[in-house]
Amino acid sequence: MTDYERIEKAIFYISAHLHSQPRLDEIAAHLHLSPFHFQRMFCRWAGVTPKRFLQVLTLERAKQLLRESKSLLEVSNSLGLSSGSRLYDHFVQLEAVTPGEYKKEGVGLSIGYGVHNTPFGPAFIAITPRGICKFSFLQGEAMGAHLADLCKKWPYAVVHEEQQATLEVLDGMFGVAKKPNKPISLHVAGTNFQVSVWKALLQIPPAAVVSYSQIAKAVGRPSAARAVGTAIGSNPVAFLIPCHRVIQQGGKLGGYYWGEARKHAIHAWESARYEGFAPEEAAQAEHSLF
Template sequence: MTDYERIEKAIYFISAHLHSQPGLDEIAAHLHLSPFHFQRMFCRWAGVTPKRFLQVLTLERAKQLLRDSKSLLEVSDSLGLSSGSRLYDHFVQLEAVTPGEYKIGGAGLSIAYAVHDTPFGPAFIASTSRGVCQFSFMQDRTLAVHLADLSCKWPQAVFYEERQATQAIIDAMFGMAGRPDRPVSLHVKGTNFQVSVWRALLHIPPAAVVSYSQIAKAVGRPNAVRAVGSAVGANPVALLIPCHRVIQQGGKLGGYHWGEARKHAIHAWESARYEGFAPEEAAQAEYSLF
């Protein structure tokens, strides 16, 4: 079992027992680990203590984040990111295919793909010469299934496996190569409405959240909340287009195409990097949930 699989199991347990505020011993026992080893593993992976993670999951915190959300239409030159930040969502450049390109289904395009390990489990990534066109977690699906999905979107394109080029994108996404020296480009295919929603998502700062209704207002369709939900769910590039930052109006995280536990994990991971809680602090944190 990988560290992420253990973390995922812990997240399911914590989420299911929020009402009883489980202690470190109880969570560790569920994973058949000693409290000491569970605490070290959790801090190494998430950059926060289990106690801090439990705070991330609370409904009141989510409600406060929603109250603090700024207009998605407000473009800021500075998002207040620390030098240790791991994601650079404001450094993402999105390009949508033209109607003519949409019609020919990727004819003349070569698309590189590969499967890479990430902090949230193995992921499938594909990229054209113009940018990332798909990023999806493997879940329990095979490579053939992911390739079939890609082929449905780009039926006339040529696909080839290329680990070196795609590894560079993974390194940029998760901060393994330092700050990118150029925007991470996305090359997406969707309806005008879907693309407008995806562009709005790019304006949500890391570790922040917004509601579906806020997205609807931002794209000029305040009554299209359900349509916004469908567009968010159709996001072809997980993480870089941060659909995980959209939650229910009441503060609950809600569903996620790649699993609710993974959504919780991503929120905690971002919070560790953008809310002033440094990973080294977690590593030295007191051996206790409380």
């Protein structure tokens, strides 16, 4: 069992017992680990203690984040939808294919793909010379389904395995390698409405959240929250186009195509890096049991 699989199991347990605020030894016992080893593993992975993670999961925190984000996406003209935004200390730029390129279905296009481990489990990534065209988490299945989906979307492209190049791109995504000297680019295909939603998602800062209705207002379709949800669900590049930062209006996390536990995990991981509390807690992790 990988560290992420253990973390996922712990997240399911914590989420299911949130009302009783489970103690460290209870969670560790569920994973058949000692409290000391579980705490070290959790802090090494998330950068925060399990206790802080419990606080990240609370409904009241989510509601507060929603209140704070009201001004983020109120007016579509203020979003700068044609530009990228900062994400994980990099710049992410989204470039949509033109209608003409879409009709060609990949003629003359070379796509490299690979499967690599990430902080949230193994993932499939595909790149073109212009950027990342697909990124999806594997959920127990082989990569075949993801490769088939890629070939279906780009039937006339030359698709080939490219482990080294995709690994370098992935390292840039998760901050493993040195900061890239150029923006991380996304090369995606979608309708005008889908692309406008995906660009709006790129405006949400790390560790922040917005509601579906806020995104709908941002793209000039205030009554289209359901259509926005569909566009978010069809996002071809998980994590970098941060659909995990969209939650329900009442503060509940809501669904996530890649699993609710993974959505919790990404929120905790981002919070550890962008809310300023991780270093102190991580340093004390070996000596502090709750």
